[in-house]
Amino acid sequence: MVENDKFAPVRQDQSGLSRRHLLTAGAGLALGAVSACSPSGMGGVGFGNTTPSGPTTPVLGQGQTRVGLLLPASATGNAGGQVASAFRNAADLAVTELGGNDITLVAKDTLGTPEGARAAAAEALSEGVQMIVGPVFSPEVAAVSQITRPAGVPVIGFSTDATVAGQRTFLLSFLPASDARRVVFYAAGEGKRSIGALLPQNAYGQVMEAELRQAASAANMQVAQIERYELTTVGIQTAAATLGGNRSRYDCVFIPEAGDVINLIVQTLATSGLTPESALFLGSGQWEDGRVTGNAGLVGAVYPGPARAGFEGFAGRYQARFGAPPIRNASLAYDAVTLAALLSRSGGGRIDPAALTNPSGFNGIDGIFRFLSNGVCQRGLAVYKIAGGGQTEVASAAPRSFQGTQF
Template identity: 45%
Template sequence: MSWIATPAIRPFGSVRIFARLAAVSLAAALTSACVGSMPGVGSLGAAPTPAPAPEAPAIEAGKLRVGLILPLTGGGNAAVAANSLKNAADMAVAEFSNSNVALLVKDDRGAPDGARDAAQQALAEGAEVIVGPLFAPSVQAAGQVARQAGKPVIAFSTDAGAASRGVYLLSFMPESEVDRIIEFAASKGKRSIAAMIPNTAYGTVVTAAFQEAAARRGVRVPALDRYNPDRASIEAAAKRIAALGDQADALFVPDGGDGMGLVGAALAANGVTGARMQLLGTGLWDDPRVFAAKGLQGGWFAAPDKAGFNNFAARYRARFGSDPTRIATLAYDAVFLVNALNAKYGAQAFSEATLTNPDGIIGTDGLFRFRQDGVSQRGLAVLQVGAGSASVISPAPRSFTPGA
């Protein structure tokens, strides 16, 4: 079913792109180069042997040229993710009514030098905006080139360090998930929240976000325990958390997949249950392995609402005959946004004031906006783990709080 007839954008002061929205599971990280949750890519298997790049078609005069930079011949699963992102970008062009976008597809090979070359090529061919790259070092390299040319970048890394003025990250940022779940827990009377966090790059990012979110809301942190991703370290950390007694009324554990299976079992074995401490997590919990794990039922976590991704995935399968990667919606929303802003605002479409409008935009995965520092914020739902599934207990907001 097609849901796009015309670009549904309201005048600024209240910019919105209305899609039938949302998200599916946030799984394991793609690579430490992204420094955060890179959902749904790691389990795809080996990348296919890259095919020779097709000859670029001639571009119709008057089209808005958009550079699309992806690791099309990157190693591991990077090429799989890149192909899905490219398909989603093509789909956004096809589904936008009277699209005026021409994509200039460039391969960065999953490396900063490749991203720098790709950005230079795209800009030399007339690109007004860059979409991508995927990995943080490549984003930084392409961003340097684009800034010198006065052109914005809408990239997909989850490493906030890759963002800067003019380089915007349209990603599933761990910081947004942490802030949402701590805000929700505090609103439900949880005033003393301990944390048990994996010793990973993702864990380091989430630790800082947790401490900031807790301080902002006056939440006490009686313990912050880091553990290595092995059974012995997890069991030792669970014992230390259990020893807190009634000092904590909630426990934040931002792990996913198999890791949460070990964590849940270790906590249960030490008497740490939802009745004693409310368990809290991030979008990494949106995973069937977490839903099936012992001791995690009743836990709360923050993630995008599911409906939008499910709708997107059905259209993607109909068009391409395969399932999209979880992050494919990022390319779809970026290209759809570029098309819509160009249609409405012309020469001012990609100014900083337009791109960082505080009212935000509703895309496939729900509400988001870009801050002036380039980091995105998302309006997320809070879900509760049940037996083999999760259900929404606090819907994603449809607008940002003024001044927040």
């Protein structure tokens, strides 16, 4: 699986503030972003402020179209439960802002395990859901897909592992392909022609290498050198020193790392004379982190991420309703539920799986996105430049449509 598969790196975003549009097959479906009322409770498997449809099934909304919501509410450890709570609240907010009449969300606890997810999906299917939103983790998504695919029911999961997508299983997440393609095409537009890269020697590094090579080929750029490192101080320093020693071979450097690792890489590269002044440093969405943007050795470097206004608006409405800010990836649940509701509305109560792969895509909290035929999500991202003092500036605005060679 890619990264730890909790979610892709912390990001920022775009979209309208008071009105939001999800664009489907030639028609704009608008919804008003109405301020929420009082905070709801957080008890139960799924939602606060829910009405049980049976002895153990919390639901939200009163639409004729039933949609399953599979979250790891009782997962071992804190992370799964925190994600489940935030995603549940975001789903609640989406249904509320749409008026509650398009769909009925049926919440199920996956327990954070493949077995629990499979059982939750089976229950949801037996209750007549037309779509499943969730689950979160890669093994859960794979398990759920085993029973939803034969039933012809689409799934919008949140894993960052693209290998579990396809055959009506879609991933609404931040995937390496969008990151790599955005910064590589930006570099090409800046006149750069060759790339050096530092990648971790693990599954994530393998995925990023494949995406880098594909993006470079599409942008008519050359991948001149790749150095791989073990996640140890010596391993990182050795790989960075080797890459830095060959700095004449490339004019930009791709470093899709985060936090303390990127800081050690930058320090080592600088001792070899390789800085953002001598080559364009390209990052990933993981760079949306104060430890990275505050690094003086990265001033002038760039990285991809959603335009930011949409998440800021969503976060304000979320906090007003629930009394605390959302985790960054809660917007994924909001967009997935909103998409399900508006597809139901446009389909007269029926969700057509084919509508999910509309090539024009959709516009959500995190800007434009669309699902490709293989189930992965393609996003329109901005490019940010690190300006010093922990500040960033927009180097290239997020696109508003999927037209153009970068896609």
